Amino acid sequence: MQDTGKNIIIAGVGGQGILLFSNLLSKFYMKLGYELKISDVIGLGQRGGGVESHFRYSNKPVLSPFIKAGDVDYVISFEQTETLRFLHCLKDDGIIFTSTFELSSTSVNTGLQKAMPESKTEIIKRSENKKFIIDPDEHKSPDFNISKMMNVVMLGYYAEFRAYSHDDMIQIVRENVPEKFVEGNIKAYKMGTMIAVGELVAK
Amino acid sequence: MKMMNGNEAVARGAFEAGVKVAAGFPGTPSTEVMDYTQHRYPDIYCEWSTNEKVGLEVAIGASFAGYRSLAIMKTVGLHVAADALGGAAGSQINGGLVLVVGDDVGRIAGDDYNDVRHYGNMFNIPVLEPSDSQEAKDLMVRAFEISEEYSTPVILKITSVTCKTTGRVLIDEDYAYEVKCREKYPVSFSKVIMTTIMMKAKGSEHPKLTKCFNDFPAHMKRLAEDSNDFDINKLELNGKKIGVITAGTPYYYVKEVLPEASVLKLGLVMPLPEKMIRELAQHVEKLYVIEDGHDILEKNIKDLGISVIGKELFPKFPEMTRFTPDIIEEKLVPGAPKRTPQEGVPFRLPVSCAGCSHLFISQILRKHKIKAAADVTCGLIGCFPHMESYSLQKCMGSSIALAHGYNIAKDHKENFVAMIGDGGFWATGINGLMNLIFNDSQSTVIIVDNSCLAMTGGQNVASSEFGFNYKAENKLDIAKVCEAIGVKDIVTVDAYEFKNLEESILNAVNAKTNSVVIVKKPCVTKFKLPKDTPSYIDQDLCSKCRKCINVGCLAIESKRKNGSVEIVINEDICTGCGLCSTVCHTEAIKN
Ligand SMILES: Cc1ncc(C[n+]2csc(CCOP(=O)(O)OP(=O)(O)O)c2C)c(N)n1
Ligand code: SF4
Ligand code: SF4
Numbered sequence: 001m002q003d004t005g006k007n008i009i010i011a012g013v014g015g016q017g018i019l020l021f022s023n024l025l026s027k028f029y030m031k032l033g034y035e036l037k038i039s040d041v042i043g044l045g046q047r048g049g050g051v052e053s054h055f056r057y058s059n060k061p062v063l064s065p066f067i068k069a070g071d072v073d074y075v076i077s078f079e080q081t082e083t084l085r086f087l088h089c090l091k092d093d094g095i096i097f098t099s100t101f102e103l104s105s106t107s108v109n110t111g112l113q114k115a116m117p118e119s120k121t122e123i124i125k126r127s128e129n130k131k132f133i134i135d136p137d138e139h140k141s142p143d144f145n146i147s148k149m150m151n152v153v154m155l156g157y158y159a160e161f162r163a164y165s166h167d168d169m170i171q172i173v174r175e176n177v178p179e180k181f182v183e184g185n186i187k188a189y190k191m192g193t194m195i196a197v198g199e200l201v202a203k
Numbered sequence: 204m205k206m207m208n209g210n211e212a213v214a215r216g217a218f219e220a221g222v223k224v225a226a227g228f229p230g231t232p233s234t235e236v237m238d239y240t241q242h243r244y245p246d247i248y249c250e251w252s253t254n255e256k257v258g259l260e261v262a263i264g265a266s267f268a269g270y271r272s273l274a275i276m277k278t279v280g281l282h283v284a285a286d287a288l289g290g291a292a293g294s295q296i297n298g299g300l301v302l303v304v305g306d307d308v309g310r311i312a313g314d315d316y317n318d319v320r321h322y323g324n325m326f327n328i329p330v331l332e333p334s335d336s337q338e339a340k341d342l343m344v345r346a347f348e349i350s351e352e353y354s355t356p357v358i359l360k361i362t363s364v365t366c367k368t369t370g371r372v373l374i375d376e377d378y379a380y381e382v383k384c385r386e387k388y389p390v391s392f393s394k395v396i397m398t399t400i401m402m403k404a405k406g407s408e409h410p411k412l413t414k415c416f417n418d419f420p421a422h423m424k425r426l427a428e429d430s431n432d433f434d435i436n437k438l439e440l441n442g443k444k445i446g447v448i449t450a451g452t453p454y455y456y457v458k459e460v461l462p463e464a465s466v467l468k469l470g471l472v473m474p475l476p477e478k479m480i481r482e483l484a485q486h487v488e489k490l491y492v493i494e495d496g497h498d499i500l501e502k503n504i505k506d507l508g509i510s511v512i513g514k515e516l517f518p519k520f521p522e523m524t525r526f527t528p529d530i531i532e533e534k535l536v537p538g539a540p541k542r543t544p545q546e547g548v549p550f551r552l553p554v555s556c557a558g559c560s561h562l563f564i565s566q567i568l569r570k571h572k573i574k575a576a577a578d579v580t581c582g583l584i585g586c587f588p589h590m591e592s593y594s595l596q597k598c599m600g601s602s603i604a605l606a607h608g609y610n611i612a613k614d615h616k617e618n619f620v621a622m623i624g625d626g627g628f629w630a631t632g633i634n635g636l637m638n639l640i641f642n643d644s645q646s647t648v649i650i651v652d653n654s655c656l657a658m659t660g661g662q663n664v665a666s667s668e669f670g671f672n673y674k675a676e677n678k679l680d681i682a683k684v685c686e687a688i689g690v691k692d693i694v695t696v697d698a699y700e701f702k703n704l705e706e707s708i709l710n711a712v713n714a715k716t717n718s719v720v721i722v723k724k725p726c727v728t729k730f731k732l733p734k735d736t737p738s739y740i741d742q743d744l745c746s747k748c749r750k751c752i753n754v755g756c757l758a759i760e761s762k763r764k765n766g767s768v769e770i771v772i773n774e775d776i777c778t779g780c781g782l783c784s785t786v787c788h789t790e791a792i793k794n
Contacts, residue, residue: 013551015776026206026369036206037335039368047553047584048757063455065335065368068528069542081548088542103773104760105549109752110589113549115763123545147775 005058007067009086012078013103017151022053027172029057039065050082078150080120087127096131099150149188156192207372209365212336214239216343221383223270225249226261229659230277232366233305237275246380249671251662254630255280259287266300269386271347277305278317291356292326293419295388299347300356308362308495309525318496319360323473327423330473332360334454336370353422364452427474435470438479446487453493456528484509495525555584557758558778560698560724565592567705578602580624581658590755600631606646607639615645618712622649626656629665640689647711648719653726661729685719692718735779738772744791751783
């Protein structure tokens with residue numbers, strides 16, 4: 001086991017399947033024999049609030065359920081406003097994986113708070129950290145609704161980036177999503193790996 | 204070995220403790236303790252009671268019958284059940300009696316500036332606090348043993364962090380459930396009876412007197428003494444510079460941020476192991492208390508005459524009620540780097556699910572400027588500044604009595620309306636209704652019958668058509684109960700019939716009598732109601748008045764597109780309920 005472990009923040013808004021993502025990932029790392037702690041911070045998620053999951057795997061017992069700002073290896077985010085909330089938590093060599101999807105904030109929708117003057121994607125691009133940005137609009141597919149399955153797309157992307165066994169990961173997807181969604185999920189997963197292959201080569 | 208979150212682990216602990224009865228009322232973060240217990244361990248009788256007080260009383264009765272019993276609630280729920288706990292505290296316990304109470308520290312999702320440990324101090328009963336899932340399971344079993352050994356109810360404090368953190372739990376896969384029964388005491392009375400007997404009959408050994416008497420202060424003294432040897436309190440003597448007394452998840456923050464520190468980790472946070480604390484105090488130069496919630500350990504330790512540093516360094520309330528590793532590092536690790544978050548990232552005000560019946564009611568109240576009180580329900584979104592449908596909102600079940608109080612004070616010159624959920628109604632709101640009837644008041648009550656406790660995830664209520672112990676013949680009928688109570692004017696309407704609903708509410712408000720409007724529509728999220736074709740906004744007609752946004756529906760967004768702002772409906776979220784089109788004066792919203 002060369003990789004001694006990582007601290008990951010998984011972020012997004014209610015309904016994006018963040019808990020499924022962290023659940024699938026946890027199954028994977030458990031199989032590899034890692035110790036894990038996963039802490040879910042759920043706002044009023046069902047109603048458009050932010051959701052964040054602190055995901056830690058390690059070859060030693062994990063102590064704190066929360067990752068300290070500055071100790072985050074990866075921010076994996078499904079919504080770009082939420083991505084912005086965690087940029088400062090990354091290590092210097094930490095990496096951002098984010099969707100450009102945006103669920104506008106109610107406080108801005110209703111005029112109670114100012115919108116950010118700048119494009120959020122641009123702010124993310126300017127970050128000194130390494131980043132991988134997926135625009136779901138560029139990857140629409142007739143086989144599944146990418147806006148609902150970004151979580152599994154991202155899982156494929158992440159697995160490719162880490163050079164993990166896709167067979168193992170797909171097996172975990174198979175075992176953990178309801179029967180009738182398995183095929184769609186696997187397609188989404190493969191789409192994620194393909195986007196990653198393209199980008200990783202480009203970089 | 205299994206991965207479990209704190210709630211799952213507590214349920215497993217209940218199973219391994221041989222619990223027979225679990226009763227309670229939902230509340231974040233501990234609701235799932237009951238769900239897991241009911242789903243996984245069918246040997247245990249489970250019920251969602253009408254409210255926490257009833258739930259705890261059920262558990263107390265079962266405990267007197269000799270069986271290990273469990274009451275589940277959040278800390279605000281224990282406020283409701285506090286009288287029942289006061290009755291049980293200090294009395295004879297047959298089957299272990301444990302309350303699992305969730306503190307929503309940090310207000311991650313809830314409404315809490317509460318700390319359940321106050322009840323430990325007030326009623327002189329033990330409180331246990333786990334730091335992770337493994338301990339949640341183990342302490343659960345321990346709690347029952349302590350309850351029986353020291354004849355006392357025991358509180359297991361869990362928090363939003365322990366409840367929602369998943370970690371490894373070692374379990375005995377082959378464990379076979381074994382119900383525990385212990386009928387030690389023939390009677391069990393509240394302290395009033397015991398103290399009366401004690402005062403009248405000093406020195407008498409007559410069994411008729413002694414059987415009623417439970418020397419509870421002595422039990423607690425013995426527990427405090429014994430706790431110095433409990434393995435659930437761990438004294439880790441390391442460096443001499445810094446000592447920390449801690450409990451719960453902050454223990455792990457301390458271990459990570461201050462690996463050199465000497466630490467006393469309390470599993471039993473009340474009563475305190477005095478000897479251990481003194482030993483640590485002598486070992487270190489500086490002694491800190493790091494505890495989530497209020498400064499309770501700190502005060503209790505100071506009461507022992509031991510000086511510790513707590514809130515003077517880590518200001519509590521209202522600045523901080525939940526620790527993070529970052530806070531500890533900032534204060535106790537010199538030169539720790541400071542990280543500043545991105546500026547100006549907007550926050551998210553809560554909104555309702557698309558198609559929610561509450562939005563229809565909020566909209567009608569706002570449209571007609573009807574003053575109203577909201578209860579604790581999904582509908583309280585209508586209190587937020589983007590909606591402004593309600594002007595008064597307090598605790599669960601309160602809105603009916605709040606409105607009654609307002610109306611009598613104003614000599615019924617206004618009709619201040621109460622909105623309440625079906626859950627809030629059965630919980631305690633029904634008392635408010637009985638009260639206003641027999642006190643000859645006139646008020647209008649809107650009961651939102653969505654067939655569940657929606658805000659906590661859709662648990663059953665007395666009028667639901669599902670639930671742990673559901674039988675059609677036992678389902679309570681809101682309209683019939685209101686009628687029996689004596690409400691003069693009762694109508695039932697479908698939330699989606701906007702005109703009809705509007706008229707019904709206006710009629711009720713204007714009638715000079717007491718009235719109930721029952722608004723029926725199953726919670727769209729819990730019951731996954733089928734969706735209609737989503738609505739869309741014709742951008743050529745939209746005047747950007749933003750009225751539709753203030754309807755409070757999750758599906759309506761304002762989006763920047765090519766430099767200008769568009770109001771759009773998210774078609775993945777919209778249910779096509781049509782509410783937003785009722786507010787659009789340019790008829791831009793189409794279906
Ligand atoms: C005393 C108390 N117990 C429990 C809770 C947690 N809680 C908040 S909302 C809610 C459910 C409300 O259900 P209902 O009244 O039916 O309204 P709905 O959300 O379904 O509209 C519960 C149990 C609380 N806030 N206070
Ligand atoms: S959970 Fe149900 S009651 Fe609550 S906002 Fe959503 S639809 Fe409305
Ligand atoms: S029709 Fe309007 S109010 Fe109803 S769900 Fe769709 S966007 Fe929301």
